[in-house]
Amino acid sequence: MKLAIRGGEPVRKRPFPDWPIWNDTERRGLNRVLESGKWGSLQGQEVRQFEREFAKYQGAEFGIAVTSGSAALEVSLRAVGIEAYDEVLIPAYTFVATATAVLVNAAIPVFVDIDLETYNMSTTSLEQALTPSTRAIMPVHFAGRPANMDEIEQFARDHNLYIIEDAAQGWGAQWRGQGVGTFGDFGCFSFQSSKNISSGEGGIILTNDEELARMASSYMNCGRVEGAIWYAHYHLGSNYRMTEFQAAVLSGQLSRYDQQLEHRQQNMALLDNALQALEGVQPLTGDARITRHAGHIYIFRYNAEAFDMLSKEGFVSALQAEGIPCSGGYSLPLYKQPIFRNQSYGPFTKILREKARYENVNLPNTEKACFEEAIWLPQRVLLGSVEDMRDIVRAIEKIYDNRHELI
Ligand SMILES: Cc1ncc(COP(=O)(O)O)c(C=O)c1O
Numbered sequence: 252m253k254l255a256i257r258g259g260e261p262v263r264k265r266p267f268p269d270w271p272i273w274n275d276t277e278r279r280g281l282n283r284v285l286e287s288g289k290w291g292s293l294q295g296q297e298v299r300q301f302e303r304e305f306a307k308y309q310g311a312e313f314g315i316a317v318t319s320g321s322a323a324l325e326v327s328l329r330a331v332g333i334e335a336y337d338e339v340l341i342p343a344y345t346f347v348a349t350a351t352a353v354l355v356n357a358a359i360p361v362f363v364d365i366d367l368e369t370y371n372m373s374t375t376s377l378e379q380a381l382t383p384s385t386r387a388i389m390p391v392h393f394a395g396r397p398a399n400m401d402e403i404e405q406f407a408r409d410h411n412l413y414i415i416e417d418a419a420q421g422w423g424a425q426w427r428g429q430g431v432g433t434f435g436d437f438g439c440f441s442f443q444s445s446k447n448i449s450s451g452e453g454g455i456i457l458t459n460d461e462e463l464a465r466m467a468s469s470y471m472n473c474g475r476v477e478g479a480i481w482y483a484h485y486h487l488g489s490n491y492r493m494t495e496f497q498a499a500v501l502s503g504q505l506s507r508y509d510q511q512l513e514h515r516q517q518n519m520a521l522l523d524n525a526l527q528a529l530e531g532v533q534p535l536t537g538d539a540r541i542t543r544h545a546g547h548i549y550i551f552r553y554n555a556e557a558f559d560m561l562s563k564e565g566f567v568s569a570l571q572a573e574g575i576p577c578s579g580g581y582s583l584p585l586y587k588q589p590i591f592r593n594q595s596y597g598p599f600t601k602i603l604r605e606k607a608r609y610e611n612v613n614l615p616n617t618e619k620a621c622f623e624e625a626i627w628l629p630q631r632v633l634l635g636s637v638e639d640m641r642d643i644v645r646a647i648e649k650i651y652d653n654r655h656e657l658i
Pocket of ligand 1: 319320321346442452453
């Protein structure tokens with residue numbers, strides 16, 4: 252059968268499920284807020300209620316809603332007391348916000364490689380990245396897959412480090428039955444448009460520590476302190492307050508989340524089994540300690556050698572042409588992004604120029620992920636039917652069988 256990219260019939264012509272998914276629950280919530288006239292969280296109760304709901308859902312004591320996942324990370328670092336020139340360990344394979352949150356606190360991101368079996372921070376390379384200036388570690392639960400919290404917690408204890416979990420993609424994910432984002436000092440989540448729970452933009456910070464919750468709330472709300480007079484400001488905060496509209500939508504999204512999570516997990520298991528049997532592609536390795544994967548991205552590993560050296564880009568284009576929504580994910584390791592190459596750190600450039608330097612960083616697994624092997628399927632695909640998953644498998648098989656057409 253001729254490949255679609257060469258003019259043949261695509262495996263699929265029907266679209267995969269659309270995102271976002273919403274119904275009358277969100278519509279009613281938005282109207283409720285509109286008609287109440289209480290549009291901000293200083294007047295209404297929707298944000299406070301969603302903070303409680305989401306904290307309970309994930310298994311944390313306190314939730315502090317903010318404007319984005321990026322803001323959640325920035326506020327959390329500030330709230331634990333990160334200062335200029337402190338070093339923070341982060342994986343090099345993540346969204347840029349994990350690193351910029353460190354920079355905007357005048358601190359230094361130190362990149363650590365990932366494991367290619369998990370696409371999460373490699374705990375074996377943590378030791379090498381440690382210096383007397385290391386103050387915190389930010390594991391990312393990448394794609395919704397929990398990072399190895401046994402080893403990260405141990406490492407943080409041994410070296411007296413704060414843990415700020417970047418759980419931007421981790422709603423509902425669990426490591427040994429415990430919700431991600433509840434292990435560290437703080438856990439940070441995103442509700443941006445592509446996310447499995449979305450209000451267009453938004454984020455939340457979770458913690459089990461009452462004092463840290465107070466500090467994060469203060470930084471979120473212009474440095475105010477609860478109970479103090481309104482125009483008294485105690486810390487270098489800003490306005491990171493979520494609106495009542497966002498919280499009303501998020502409560503609706505959360506109410507159907509478990510059902511979607513179950514659906515995505517079933518399809519991920521199906522894809523894992525099917526891809527295991529194919530030539531030239533490989534699912535990530537399972538781990539019994541992962542009791543729930545949030546299924547934000549389905550990642551599989553592409554091996555160009557099995558495809559007669561067809562490039563990753565060539566494979567992605569061929570798979571897209573067959574009607575499968577997919578991408579090659581991050582095209583650069585973070586430390587190779589222009590911001591780091593050009594040291595374009597805005598107001599922090601002068602003070603960080605000497606220390607935040609990355610021209611000699613080379614993390615082989617991150618490079619391999621970006622340049623050679625990572626293929627991503629977005630979360631909405633995982634809400635498809637069993638037959639939809641079979642189409643993905645058929646499309647990969649078809650490209651493999653006809654790879655000679657592409658060389
Ligand atoms: C791993 C990771 N960290 C941080 C963020 C930042 O979240 P937001 O886009 O809500 O600012 C995102 C989402 O884009 C993310 O995927």
